[in-house]
Amino acid sequence: VDCLSRSFYAQPTEEVAKKLIGKKLVRVLEKRSPPNILSGIIVETEAYGSTNDEASHAYNGPTERNSIMFGEIGRVYVYLSYGNHFCFNVTARSIDRHAGAVLIRAIQPLEGLFTMMRFRKTVDPYLVASGPGRLTQALNINLTSNGLDVTRSKILLIKNGISPPVILGSSRVGVSRGMNKQWRYVFAYWDGIKNLPYASRYASKWRGTFAVASIKT
DNA sequence: CGCTCGATATTCT
DNA sequence: GAATATCGAGCGA
Numbered sequence: 001v002d003c004l005s006r007s008f009y010a011q012p013t014e015e016v017a018k019k020l021i022g023k024k025l026v027r028v029l030e031k032r033s034p035p036n037i038l039s040g041i042i043v044e045t046e047a048y049g050s051t052n053d054e055a056s057h058a059y060n061g062p063t064e065r066n067s068i069m070f071g072e073i074g075r076v077y078v079y080l081s082y083g084n085h086f087c088f089n090v091t092a093r094s095i096d097r098h099a100g101a102v103l104i105r106a107i108q109p110l111e112g113l114f115t116m117m118r119f120r121k122t123v124d125p126y127l128v129a130s131g132p133g134r135l136t137q138a139l140n141i142n143l144t145s146n147g148l149d150v151t152r153s154k155i156l157l158i159k160n161g162i163s164p165p166v167i168l169g170s171s172r173v174g175v176s177r178g179m180n181k182q183w184r185y186v187f188a189y190w191d192g193i194k195n196l197p198y199a200s201r202y203a204s205k206w207r208g209t210f211a212v213a214s215i216k217t
Numbered sequence: 218c219g220c221t222c223g224a225t226a227t228t229c230t
Numbered sequence: 231g232a233a234t235a236t237c238g239a240g241c242g243a
Binding site: 046048055056057079081082083084085087089103105131132133134172173174175176 | 233234235236237
Binding site for chain 1: 228
């Protein structure tokens with residue numbers, strides 16, 4: 001339908017991560033009829049590269065877990081983090097790279113908030129999908145979603161959304177290597193009183209040193 | 218609010 | 231054996 005096209009994901013991974021801020025992530029649960037639709041605006045992402053990025057799963061080449069990062073772009077890569085939580089990525093890279101993926105870290109819930117609250121066992125909307133493990137729990141995403149095509153899938157897809165007023169960049173959360181890269185991006189607004197940007201409350205609570213990566217003109 | 222800590226699978230040393 | 235793209239409970243201020 002109106003999914004982002006394959007070519008959208010054929011750019012440098014960090015560029016795709018930045019451009020995914022403000023896009024709409026849609027999850028369709030087919031168990032019931034009519035199917036239950038969950039969706040939200042992507043408010044936080046991180047880029048993970050290949051041999052150029054020591055923090056990436058793909059840095060040391062393919063393994064059973066990360067092989068999807070080396071396959072077609074626009075595909076879902078889910079892995080189990082810390083043995084407890086699933087993390088949802090979309091493969092993306094420029095033509096000169098052999099691997100790469102964007103970690104979707106948080107969404108602002110749009111449709112199906114009550115269903116997400118039930119999956120998450122919380123009634124606080126700011127705790128529904130504000131972190132990679134929380135997001136997959138809210139959207140019922142696990143290893144069975146691996147390999148889905150977000151440009152064509154009927155159950156997990158990415159569409160155009162809204163244009164963020166400000167995008168903030170920072171170093172990535174929970175990594176100790178690759179701290180030189182500012183490959184985390186967060187949906188933000190401009191505070192005209194303080195004359196400063198502020199991050200969306202629907203992003204994860206982790207706050208480091210931010211830089212303004214983009215401002216709407 | 219902020220900090221520490223346990224759970225727990227895959228990969229790396 | 232150690233590290234890891236995390237989260238929530240428990241505790242102290």
